[in-house]
Amino acid sequence: MAALLELKNVSKAFGGLQVISGLDFHVDEHEIVSVIGPNGAGKTTLFNLVTGVYQPDEGEILFDGQSLVGLPPHKITRRGVARTFQTLRLFLNMTVKENVMAAAYGHTRAGVLRSVLRTPGMRREEREIRKLAEERLGFFGQRLMGYRWDQPAYSLSYANRRRLEIARAMATNARLLLLDEPAAGMNPVETHEITELIGQLRDEADYTILVIEHDMHVVEGISDRVVALDHGVKIAEGTFDQVATDPRVVEAYLGTSATARK
Ligand SMILES: Nc1ncnc2c1ncn2[C@@H]1O[C@H](COP(=O)(O)OP(=O)(O)OP(=O)(O)O)[C@@H](O)[C@H]1O
Ligand SMILES: [Mg+2]
Structure with a gap:
């Protein structure tokens, strides 16, 4: 290998x-x-x-x-290469889904600033990113599902915050x-x-996973x-x-x- x-x-x-x-x-x-x-x-x-x-x-x-x-x-x-942090780095006042979308945005052509202009292309991209975020969150089953998507990250349990960190890492299309x-x-x-x-x-x-534990x-x-x-x-x-x-x-x-x- x-x-x-x-x-x-x-x-x-x-x-x-x-x-x-x-x-x-x-x-x-x-x-x-x-x-x-x-x-x-x-x-x-x-x-x-x-x-x-x-x-x-x-x-x-x-x-x-x-x-x-x-x-x-x-x-x-x-x-x-994507990572999670020992001391979590979530945007606590953003929703669960927005946290994952923000992680994805950093890796698209649009970037956060241009997405503010909201051209048709940007809106399409936003839909795609929303879909990607939902897909990544879906990986965590019931734990990060449904109503939780629109809750602020600060409302999550510690374990769910750790899951959300992983979802954010997954949103970057890492290997x-x-x-x-x-x-x-x-x-x-x-x-x-x-x-x-x-x-x-x-x-x-x-x-492929490298984990400190x-x-x-x-x-x-x-x-x-x-x-x-x-x-x-x-x-x-x-x-x-x-x-x-x-x-x-x-x-x-x-x-x-x-x-x-x-
Ligand atoms: N930016 C830095 N400046 C100075 N010293 C640092 C810095 N980052 C880490 N260190 C030191 O390097 C050593 C290793 O730190 P590190 O955080 O990599 O350990 P760790 O194995 O992750 O420990 P833990 O299990 O506590 O998380 C420690 O002595 C730490 O104080
Ligand atoms: Mg450490």
């Missing part, structure tokens, strides 16, 4: 703090890979490097064989989804649902492969069982309070 995402010898420091060190890493097309590691291991920074929020100090990041290094975030999104702790703050039932949903995103919606039940449930980071270094890689029993991984978790997060 061809690697859709490939990192070669990527490093990043903030001031004197080396946050990612010589990281080699890949995600094959149609694969679900989980990144685990204690708090501060560099997991979110890895996402920020892939999505162009930060530039690596050295190394190469390839998506579908082409370098992403130096591209601004919106161009990386347009190439087909690779980067999910930063999708199960954070969810109860056991919701956690089970999100585990199933991530599988469906791959099996039914054809995404602390809940080991979720990681076990979804991962083709697991990569463990500690202090920005890859300390283990393999199946869930291989990584979860790796002495370096056990030590990394026991050496921090992160074990309390499961």
